[in-house]
Amino acid sequence: MTDKKARLLQGNHACTLGALAAGVRFYAGYPITPSTEIAEIMSEELPKLGGKFIQMEDEIASMACILGASLTGKKVLTASSGPGISLKQENIGFAAMTEIPCVIVNVQRLGPSTGGPTSPAQGDIMQARWGTHGDHPIIALCPSSVKECFDLTVTAVNFTEKYRVPVYLMLDEIVGHMREKVVLPNPEELELVERKKPTCAPHEYKPYATDESLIPEMADFGTGYKWHVTGLFHDETGFPSNSSQVAERLMSRLMNKIEKYKDEICMWEEIQTDDAELLLVAYGCTARSAQEAIKLLRAEGIKIGLFKPKTIWPFPELPLEKLAQQAKHVIVPEMNLGQLYYEIDRICKDKAQVSGLFKANGELITPGEIIAKVKEVLS
Amino acid sequence: MIPELEKFFRVNKLPHIWCPGCGNGIITRCLVEAISQLDIDYDKTIVISGIGCSSRAPGYMNFDTLHTTHGRALAFATGVKLANPELTVFVITGDGDATAIGGNHFIHAARRNIDLNVILYNNNIYGMTGGQGSPLTPTGHFSTTTPYGSVDRNFDITKLAIAAGATYVARGTAFHDKLLTDCIKKGVENKGFSLIEAITMCPISYGRKNNFATPANMLEWQKNNAINVKAAQKLPPEKIAGKFLIGELHNEPYAEYTAEYDKLIAKYQEGAK
Ligand SMILES: Cc1ncc(C[n+]2csc(CCOP(=O)(O)OP(=O)(O)O)c2C)c(N)n1
Ligand code: SF4
Numbered sequence: 154m155t156d157k158k159a160r161l162l163q164g165n166h167a168c169t170l171g172a173l174a175a176g177v178r179f180y181a182g183y184p185i186t187p188s189t190e191i192a193e194i195m196s197e198e199l200p201k202l203g204g205k206f207i208q209m210e211d212e213i214a215s216m217a218c219i220l221g222a223s224l225t226g227k228k229v230l231t232a233s234s235g236p237g238i239s240l241k242q243e244n245i246g247f248a249a250m251t252e253i254p255c256v257i258v259n260v261q262r263l264g265p266s267t268g269g270p271t272s273p274a275q276g277d278i279m280q281a282r283w284g285t286h287g288d289h290p291i292i293a294l295c296p297s298s299v300k301e302c303f304d305l306t307v308t309a310v311n312f313t314e315k316y317r318v319p320v321y322l323m324l325d326e327i328v329g330h331m332r333e334k335v336v337l338p339n340p341e342e343l344e345l346v347e348r349k350k351p352t353c354a355p356h357e358y359k360p361y362a363t364d365e366s367l368i369p370e371m372a373d374f375g376t377g378y379k380w381h382v383t384g385l386f387h388d389e390t391g392f393p394s395n396s397s398q399v400a401e402r403l404m405s406r407l408m409n410k411i412e413k414y415k416d417e418i419c420m421w422e423e424i425q426t427d428d429a430e431l432l433l434v435a436y437g438c439t440a441r442s443a444q445e446a447i448k449l450l451r452a453e454g455i456k457i458g459l460f461k462p463k464t465i466w467p468f469p470e471l472p473l474e475k476l477a478q479q480a481k482h483v484i485v486p487e488m489n490l491g492q493l494y495y496e497i498d499r500i501c502k503d504k505a506q507v508s509g510l511f512k513a514n515g516e517l518i519t520p521g522e523i524i525a526k527v528k529e530v531l532s
Numbered sequence: 533m534i535p536e537l538e539k540f541f542r543v544n545k546l547p548h549i550w551c552p553g554c555g556n557g558i559i560t561r562c563l564v565e566a567i568s569q570l571d572i573d574y575d576k577t578i579v580i581s582g583i584g585c586s587s588r589a590p591g592y593m594n595f596d597t598l599h600t601t602h603g604r605a606l607a608f609a610t611g612v613k614l615a616n617p618e619l620t621v622f623v624i625t626g627d628g629d630a631t632a633i634g635g636n637h638f639i640h641a642a643r644r645n646i647d648l649n650v651i652l653y654n655n656n657i658y659g660m661t662g663g664q665g666s667p668l669t670p671t672g673h674f675s676t677t678t679p680y681g682s683v684d685r686n687f688d689i690t691k692l693a694i695a696a697g698a699t700y701v702a703r704g705t706a707f708h709d710k711l712l713t714d715c716i717k718k719g720v721e722n723k724g725f726s727l728i729e730a731i732t733m734c735p736i737s738y739g740r741k742n743n744f745a746t747p748a749n750m751l752e753w754q755k756n757n758a759i760n761v762k763a764a765q766k767l768p769p770e771k772i773a774g775k776f777l778i779g780e781l782h783n784e785p786y787a788e789y790t791a792e793y794d795k796l797i798a799k800y801q802e803g804a805k
Contacts, residue, residue: 214607221611
């Protein structure tokens with residue numbers, strides 16, 4: 154085994170290393186703070202690995218470009234923030250509909266509009282779920298440390314290749330820009346997923362036919378399968394159809410892909426929850442403040458724990474529900490004016506009292522603010 | 533259908549959705565004829581389109597085909613070609629698709645001189661949405677959103693392409709089908725960004741509003757108003773005024789994007805000297 158050295162890395166940097174380790178060999182993007190380091194590092198590293206980097210004319214084009222590349226069999230990724238993520242939405246819907254694997258990194262900044270380019274926020278949680286028009290499947294992962302930036306990028310690439318669902322990686326300005334000491338795994342320690350390709354003869358290929366896995370096999374463009382890709386509702390052959398039954402069948406399979414694999418997709422951590430009568434639910438940079446607050450509150454004898462979802466869409470509903478049963482209060486600190494709060498309230502409301510601690514001014518929620526909220530709830 | 537061309541179509545997907553008298557069938561036939569005359573690997577030929585009547589053509593064509601979002605065909609095509617430069621990539625796009633919503637992608641794909649073969653089906657109108665004005669609707673012409681005649685100035689898309697850096701630019705029409713086929717072939721032979729503007733006709737949404745009684749009148753208009761660029765060189769300006777040029781308008785090779793990127797990889801790839 155090669156010696157693993159501790160490295161001081163930025164979250165955005167760890168994200169690119171995760172992408173490269175997971176096999177990403179194509180990146181298209183457009184510069185935007187606070188995600189730009191990802192593009193810069195990719196432009197330097199990809200050619201060294203025989204991969205391709207292209208700076209496109211805008212984020213709409215960047216999203217389109219990675220989907221084109223993915224169709225040729227490449228693992229692809231793009232990164233952006235607020236305004237750029239808004240521009241990508243239509244083509245993210247196209248990816249969901251056509252089942253083209255892709256990873257979209259959103260290093261969240263304060264919105265709406267140009268908002269606060271260098272200010273952290275967690276304001277795009279609902280956009281990640283519902284940003285494009287129409288019902289559609291989506292997966293969103295949310296790291297809260299530099300190490301998790303690496304690990305969850307690898308997972309994001311694996312998920313999109315396996316399930317053929319667009320995967321968001323939701324960083325925020327703090328997680329993206331903070332530096333931490335990390336020890337990265339050796340490449341051979343990583344389990345990588347390759348998309349399923351057809352083995353049948355080209356004339357037998359039905360690009361959207363599936364078995365019980367619900368995930369169709371995907372032929373690389375240029376290998377003789379001669380298939381059709383369209384964002385229109387389509388049948389198993391890939392060709393458009395006006396039939397409402399065809400539309401219904403496709404829609405339900407797309408959504409059922411998430412339902413079926415929820416247990417594999419949902420990742421979370423429970424920290425000091427065994428005896429917790431009070432539960433914090435926090436993700437991303439806010440989870441760091443939550444952990445600090447728990448340390449201080451525990452020292453005072455308050456039985457408090459943390460539920461930290463690493464997958465935010467689909468939300469790990471069942472484990473949270475279980476914890477909520479034993480807790481009296483659930484508190485959701487988030488750097489927006491209440492987004493994941495509504496999902497958590499929906500899950501927990503019959504079991505515990507749910508309150509939010511919201512902040513959307515570009516400042517981190519501090520451990521002190523969380524402690525004050527906890528005391529308010531307890532009083 | 534011409535029997536030799538049948539293998540290039542998904543015959544079981546026909547009849548197509550286009551209206552009777554629509555020019556899109558002629559343009560698509562010219563494209564397929566050009567492909568049949570070229571020495572290219574059909575398994576490695578990709579046809580990509582945006583959204584519009586014209587952009588439905590790839591669905592009928594027997595290749596790997598990609599029907600994208602409105603205006604974005606060139607951005608998808610850039611990804612396909614850059615990821616696998618071995619592929620021959622065609623882009624089918626309408627005048628609205630390429631020059632309005634997709635205008636930015638158009639100039640940047642031309643600027644990069646990436647090896648894409650763009651066939652722009654110009655019917656001077658938004659056909660699919662029922663006949664609204666496009667950036668190629670001539671000033672003064674009628675559409676459902678220019679009921680008093682268009683006030684907007686229209687693009688000459690070939691000039692825009694040349695200015696943006698396209699290395700092969702040509703124009704043909706549905707009437708001048710042989711010429712159009714030749715232009716497409718030359719465009720494929722050009723290793724770089726090729727734009728072939730194909731003047732087609734939309735009798736339903738454009739013709740009826742602009743005094744064309746029948747589709748044949750529209751073909752006749754093409755015949756009477758097109759001047760071959762070679763013939764034009766010998767004509768006095770007054771004979772050219774108000775007409776449009778057809779044939780090869782620009783052919784000036786330049787370094788191709790994906791080849792340049794491959795050189796960069798060869799230089800910097802780990803293990804490279
Ligand atoms: C983002 C977006 N805006 C608008 C539309 C509606 N739309 C569909 S086709 C079209 C215009 C097509 O015109 P053109 O590109 O000239 O092609 P044609 O139909 O004439 O061949 C429009 C505006 C759309 N599909 N997507
Ligand atoms: S609306 Fe016009 S462009 Fe569209 S199919 Fe009909 S004739 Fe052709």
